[in-house]
Amino acid sequence: MSSQQNTKHQLRLGVFFQGVNSSTVWKTPEAGSQTDFASFRRLVQTAERGIFSAFFLGEGLRLREHLGQIHDLDVAGRPDAQTMLAALAAVTKNIGLVATQNTTYNDPADLAHRLASLDLISGGRAAWNIVTTDNSWTGENFRRGGYLAHEDRYTHAEDFVKLAKRIWDSWGTESIARDAKAEAWLTGQHPDPVVHQGQHYSIRYTSRLPRSSQGRPVLFQAGDSAEGRDFAARQADVIFSAHGGLEAAKTFREDIKARTLKAGRPVGAVKIMPGAEFILAPTPQEAVEKQWWVKEHQIGPQQAIAYLEQFWGQSLTQLDPEGPLPDFDPQIIASDVTRGSGFQNAKAIELTRAWRAQARDEGLNVLQFVRAKSGRVGGSFVGSYTQVAERLEEYAASGAVDGFNITPWLVPTGLDDVVNHLVPELQERGIYPSEYAGQTLRENLGLARPETSTLPRKNGNTWIEVAV
Numbered sequence: 183m184s185s186q187q188n189t190k191h192q193l194r195l196g197v198f199f200q201g202v203n204s205s206t207v208w209k210t211p212e213a214g215s216q217t218d219f220a221s222f223r224r225l226v227q228t229a230e231r232g233i234f235s236a237f238f239l240g241e242g243l244r245l246r247e248h249l250g251q252i253h254d255l256d257v258a259g260r261p262d263a264q265t266m267l268a269a270l271a272a273v274t275k276n277i278g279l280v281a282t283q284n285t286t287y288n289d290p291a292d293l294a295h296r297l298a299s300l301d302l303i304s305g306g307r308a309a310w311n312i313v314t315t316d317n318s319w320t321g322e323n324f325r326r327g328g329y330l331a332h333e334d335r336y337t338h339a340e341d342f343v344k345l346a347k348r349i350w351d352s353w354g355t356e357s358i359a360r361d362a363k364a365e366a367w368l369t370g371q372h373p374d375p376v377v378h379q380g381q382h383y384s385i386r387y388t389s390r391l392p393r394s395s396q397g398r399p400v401l402f403q404a405g406d407s408a409e410g411r412d413f414a415a416r417q418a419d420v421i422f423s424a425h426g427g428l429e430a431a432k433t434f435r436e437d438i439k440a441r442t443l444k445a446g447r448p449v450g451a452v453k454i455m456p457g458a459e460f461i462l463a464p465t466p467q468e469a470v471e472k473q474w475w476v477k478e479h480q481i482g483p484q485q486a487i488a489y490l491e492q493f494w495g496q497s498l499t500q501l502d503p504e505g506p507l508p509d510f511d512p513q514i515i516a517s518d519v520t521r522g523s524g525f526q527n528a529k530a531i532e533l534t535r536a537w538r539a540q541a542r543d544e545g546l547n548v549l550q551f552v553r554a555k556s557g558r559v560g561g562s563f564v565g566s567y568t569q570v571a572e573r574l575e576e577y578a579a580s581g582a583v584d585g586f587n588i589t590p591w592l593v594p595t596g597l598d599d600v601v602n603h604l605v606p607e608l609q610e611r612g613i614y615p616s617e618y619a620g621q622t623l624r625e626n627l628g629l630a631r632p633e634t635s636t637l638p639r640k641n642g643n644t645w646i647e648v649a650v
């Protein structure tokens with residue numbers, strides 16, 4: 183490898199097995215099960231063959247509804263993330279295992295323990311994608327009901343995450359005696375108790391597990407509000423962003439840099455991996471044809487109408503999919519029509535007026551417009567293997583992102599062409615690793631191992647209590 187290649191910014195890849203979403207094509211014989219272990223194993227092993235850093239599982243704590251009914255057009259069904267990832271740890275060696283888990287409805291000591299367990303089971307490959315949910319409707323499934331207004335979610339999440347970090351960092355690295363002649367199994371470095379009296383939790387907890395080989399799970403964050411970004415700048419290692427276009431990614435990077443510095447952390451402390459869909463083929467022409475095939479299978483007439491209903495806030499069943507967009511403004515309750523979509527839009531009137539103008543100017547009917555509009559989370563890369571590799575080289579040179587989190591449109595074989603054809607092109611260009619840097623996810627993402635807690639330890643028979 184030339185010295186020029188050595189200096190290039192390397193991208194990393196993750197794969198997001200979405201589980202519940204509108205972009206996974208299921209009306210095709212190649213589509214596999216969304217819930218069978220075999221699908222997850224197939225996808226994670228393909229990703230590992232392609233030196234992917236991370237395998238992500240999303241989470242939704244309630245089935246999505248549309249106009250008061252179970253939303254039956256999209257794929258659904260998500261086995262519990264940590265259970266699934268623990269099973270996948272046994273059939274993989276290097277890839278990071280990321281569980282999306284909610285701070286609003288979990289309990290910090292309990293979740294910290296389960297994630298620490300995954301981190302130990304996997305040999306230091308666990309990560310937590312921190313989400314707060316975008317609605318209180320999900321809360322009806324839990325004992326607190328519709329819980330926490332949006333403005334309180336991140337102050338709550340921050341307390342939660344600080345507690346989890348304290349719990350993970352409370353065992354010293356040399357806590358367990360290695361010498362068979364030692365007097366006790368636990369050496370002098372006993373775990374610190376975590377004592378917290380706060381607005382949301384009152385806890386005195388001594389962690390039941392030692393640290394993993396990467397110290398503690400890697401923290402991802404997904405949530406795009408100003409509060410969410412500040413929270414990530416203070417607490418996260420990686421942001422799973424929705425800003426995949428090159429210009430949007432550059433702007434987002436600058437924004438996160440400023441917030442990270444303000445939070446008193448080094449500017450590169452928070453890595454950024456936008457979500458992205460890849461549609462690849464041997465030639466540019468074939469890629470465009472494939473894109474249309476994918477779009478047609480993702481969005482039929484019913485999906486197009488349902489998509490608009492999310493933003494118009496009402497039933498639009500009278501609308502002709504081959505006709506123009508509705509010529510009236512939405513109802514403001516729009517964000518409640520498809521409950522649990524995760525990406526509901528508060529500026530519905532503004533947005534839909536712009537859409538109507540665009541559809542009219544470009545002569546697009548409902549179906550054509552929705553197919554053109556409904557980009558995937560983050561960005562979209564369509565082209566021949568070489569074209570997309572060239573495009574990714576621009577991203578690597580710009581430094582706008584640290585990699586991408588791919589949302590495959592087909593499960594479980596949707597990564598095959600990325601791994602078989604794109605990855606080798608990226609490796610040749612020196613912008614993608616040719617092997618795993620190490621055993622842990624932190625090593626493979628280039629993240630430092632966090633120090634253990636430096637708080638006072640056991641003093642005689644009493645613990646010195648330190649509030650978080």
Ligand SMILES: Cc1cc2nc3c(=O)[nH]c(=O)nc-3n(C[C@H](O)[C@H](O)[C@H](O)COP(=O)(O)O)c2cc1C
Pocket residue numbers: 239240241242243282284312313314315316404405406407408409410411422423424457524559
């Ligand atoms: C790229 C991306 C992926 C997300 N994935 C999930 C998910 O799997 N489950 C979930 O409950 N929320 C998910 N969210 C949304 C989070 O719940 C987030 O906490 C919510 O949008 C509210 O935060 P915000 O107002 O800062 O955006 C995701 C958000 C983004 C940007």
